[in-house]
Amino acid sequence: MDLQHKKGTRNMRKYNFYILMTTFLLAIVLGNQTKVNAESINDYQNEIQELEKEQSKLKNKESDVKSNKKSVENKMDDNLTSQKSVKNQINKIDTKLSSTKADIQEKEQEIEATKKEIAELEADIKKLKNEIKELEERIEKREALLKDRLRSIQEIGGNVQYMSVILGSESFSELISRSTAVNSIMDQDKVIMEEQIADQKALEQKQKEVEQKKKDVEDKKAEQEKQKEKLQSLKTELDQQMAEKEKAQEKLEEEYEELEEYNLSLEEENKLIAEQAAAIEKAKQLAETEKARLEQEERERIAREEEARAQAAAESKNENTSNDSTTSSSGSSDNSGSSGSPAVSSGGSGSFIWPANGRFTSGFGPRWGTNHNGIDIANGRGTPIVASASGVVSSVVTGCVEGDISCGGGYGNFIIITHYIDGKTFSTLYGHLSSVNVSVGQTVSQGQQIGGMGHTGHSTGSHLHFEIHPGGYKNPVDPMNYLR
Template sequence: MKKVLYGLLTAGLLSTMIATPLAVSAESVGDVEKEIEAIQEEKKEIEEKQSGIESNKKDTEKKINENLNQQTSVETEINSIDKKLKDTNDKITTKENEIETTNQEIKKLEQEINTLKNEINELIEKIEKRDLLLKDRLRSIQQSGGEMNYMEVIFGAKSFGDFISRSISVSTIMGQDKEIMDQQKEDKKALEANKKEVENKKAEVEDKKVALEAQKEELVALKGQLDDQLAEKESLMAQLEEEHAELEEIALSYEEEQEILQAEAAAKQKALQLAQDKKSELEQLAREEAERQKQEQEQKQKEQEAANNNSGSNRSNVSNGSNGSNDSKKDTVSTQPSQGNSGGIFSRPSSGSISSHFGMRFHPIFNYNRLHAGTDFAVGTGTPLVAPADGVVFRAGWVGGFGNTIMITHNINGKTYTTVSAHLSQINVSVGQAVSEGQVIGATGNTGDSTGPHLHFEVHVGGYGNPVNPVPYLK
């Protein structure tokens, strides 16, 4: 969030953070009036910027709501896919159980088939034996002349009892032959039926297994599709959650920027009041100077009239003329600021040697190369912090990764600057307060994104968002 916040603040305040003068350096009322007009224009720009930020904030809040609605929709879809996955997994389990049952049926059928095969083998053996018996019977009948031999046997009886006995014997033999023939016929039918039953059962179970395997493959394929859909939705949900977090950070950054702009607007109002006070002071001085010059002129006129009236006395006239030409020196007011040594305009905000310079560096916390937009001074916690120049405080409090921070706006030699002192342990000033160069305004520390006690000091030309190397600007 710190990186996003810093970027937004830098971009958002690049053209709006215009410094505010504490001591107006104008040399005339006209200059101060121009300064007042400039401050009023800057206030107007701030108001427009605030309006733009409010609009952006509303857009961001709208995007947040849309994001949340989309998250709800995706979550519903994920729940639906989860339900379908559960149902599919249950169906896969059911199919696997059915396949296992079918496999058991196949095993059982194989046992039945083996039993039937044994029965078939027994039937085949019986049929073969009957075939041999029938062949022998047919051969015997053929050799004895067929059915007429039975008649000869019957009518060859020597007595009625012998006739009855022979008839019963013939009938028994013929019945046995018929029974053998019928049994042979039934066994052959059973043999064919058993063979067909075994083949049908085997084909039926194998078809059932193939169908179950196909159904399982379809369910596994469906599960794969659902897994892909779920992964896609979960990835989308992760993106939406990340986007939501970024939007929340942006919204917070807009709030932070609004606070800074409100603070700046208050500082502008303070500067406007100071400029108006300076204008009143200059107007008063101008009136006093005009009155003094008027009185001086009236005095000269009186002296001249007295000289003309005493023209008889040359020495007196000379003396009076000499006195008349001895004008009092004119009082002047200069608001031109003193120049710093070697071009420096800011006092060192704190003691201590420089431990890290302005420029690109590998950040010790975020672990990537980024701009170090200031200069670090190696000082312990609690070291006094002083205002580097006259100015007005427009930010005094916690600012993201800066921790406790004081931002001051300055007007020096007609140019605007903003100074930033960060990671403080103590803040002794408040927003809108006018400070003087060298005034103790706080104490150094180790707050925010900091790896140890130090002072992080920045200089921005033309307002916050335009960082430059502070070292050339130090006295």
């Protein structure tokens, strides 16, 4: 698995983690802020106790996250120490490699110098061979000359010939002359012999010197080649060590990157836990406020009942006056019971209120060859759109203009709010808006204005398209069964 693929996998895990944590956060916030539907003080007391349990769980989770974060940071420190050690080893190997390469280069230069020396020696040998050849030719000529001289002496007898030369002299001066000539000839023969011997020795010496010098140079070259081979072997070993260390370094860097990303995810988780804790605390305060309100209402109700009983006791003294007064009160109550009816009515008994005033123009179910996933309420452009229940804004699309039927997937400008009511999750969608007054993550209360009616997206006129999805978005049901 390559590094890029690993990064992609880690990013996907991180994305899934954020989705999970965000869902959990919404559940906490919504599960506690929309409990305004609770019908008794005990409901709020139970809700406060549940919130306190959630606070305790969050504290434990925060402790676990901090412990994990500390462990990860220690591993990161250990990793950096290991990286430093490996880098030092790599530097040492690199120094050895540089030195070895320099030695190899130096040895190659020595080998080249030796090769040059061998080439020069071979030229000298060639020259010497020519000299030897000339010397051999001279020796060969001398040998032929000496053979002829010896043969002549042998044929006529050496001493007799010498005596005949001296005795054949006719005068003293001739005798001297002939004796000198004989001595000269004998001296020349002696020189020839000496030169012959000297040349023979020189020939043998030169041959020995050439052979020894050639052997020495060849031995020197062989030794240099052997040293170079050792250096090359050392270089190969160092290259292998370098490759192993670089691989270890790469692995450590990759491990550090993973630890760093995990550490960042723990920081994000810590942040989310802090946000959850703040949301729970806020929800707890709201529940306590609502509980206090109900308690106050209960006290006021009890006070009113006591006052009514006291008043009834006082009025019982005069039965006729009391009966007239009771009749008048009943009539007045009946007259004030209704001040009009809304333009739309569902007949349902759910927890959601109507998100807008207007005419009911289309219901849930099959329509125009497809399924209509909500209901339509028509009214003028800009008519206020309100949150059908308390919750948190989970999605917002803006920027759509009238006439662009594909904008927002056909919904135009729209809002999705996530709700948590009586232990269940719901999503509501408000489409074709002309304006949007909320943003993602914002907490809204039931009845709070969130936008204005319009006909952006795939719309034939100004109206609100409204959907309810139990269990989260993508599970549409008929809103009429949930509206009141």
